[in-house]
Amino acid sequence: MKKIALAFLCFLATDSMAQVSQDSTISAKEEIEIIEKDTLFIDMAKYKLTIPNNWKxxxxxxxxxxxxxxxxxxxxGFDTYIESINITVNKLSSSSYTAEKYANFSIGYLPKVVKGFKVLEKKRLNSYSYRVTYTGSKNNIEQTWRQYYHVRSSKVYIITFSAQxxxxxxxxxxxxPYLASFKFK
Known part of the structure; x- marks a missing residue:
């Protein structure tokens, strides 16, 4: 059943690529309407995330x-970088591991893979979620990342948005709004 749902999502992603993109000067109210009208989901057994319908x-x-x-x-001008949303799920070594503790572990590790690593924001969202925004260079491209860390059942769910x-x-x-749409089932 998961394979059928994934195949359907892939079809929707490919199909939506042919649609005209929305105007880039969208107000916050219009963004909410777009997320309700034009929906594409990454829908898994344990979580669901809404993504823009013209993404693949x-x-x-x-x-x-x-x-x-x-x-x-x-x-x-010509686009040389493709923005992305990435979901990674990792098992935690202990059920007492918090989202903040994992985020701080990541902050300690990331300078090894991101040149000029600099934290722009760290924020505890609730008892099981934490957000980090950072910038630096990877593959010779200056990038900014926003990561959400959500902990549940001894696993960390990392939602990462990256942009030039x-x-x-x-x-x-x-x-x-898409990043904030992540929900556990």
Whole structure:
């Protein structure tokens, strides 16, 4: 059944690529309406996340690892970076591991893989969720990432949005309702 649902999602993702993209100057109220009208989901047994309907879910999406990529944009000329939302699920070594503790572990590790790593924001959202926004260079591209860490049943669910650093301020308010749509079942 999961394979059928995944195949259907992949079909929807491919089908939605042919649609015209929304105007990039959308107000917050219009964003909420868009998320209600134009929906595409990463829908797994343990969680669900809404993504923009013109994004494409990469083949091989599983409950532990799933990526959705944006279509190319025309902000500032030819698009050389594809924005993405990535979901990664990791088992925790202890049931007492918190989202904040895992986020701090990541903050300690990320400078090893992100050149010029700099934390822009750290925020505890509730007892099981934490958010970190950081910037740096990876693969010679200046990027900004926003990560949500959600802990449940000795697992951490990491939702990561990545954008080219110079485009992040444009995308962040558009993407935030989608990132916040993550729900456990």
């Amino acid at each position: 879910i990469k083949a091989g999406c599983t409950e532990e690892q799933c990526t959705a990529n944006s279509p190319q944009d025309t902000l500032g 650093a110079r485009k992040y301020d444009h995308y962040q308010p558009i993407m935030e």
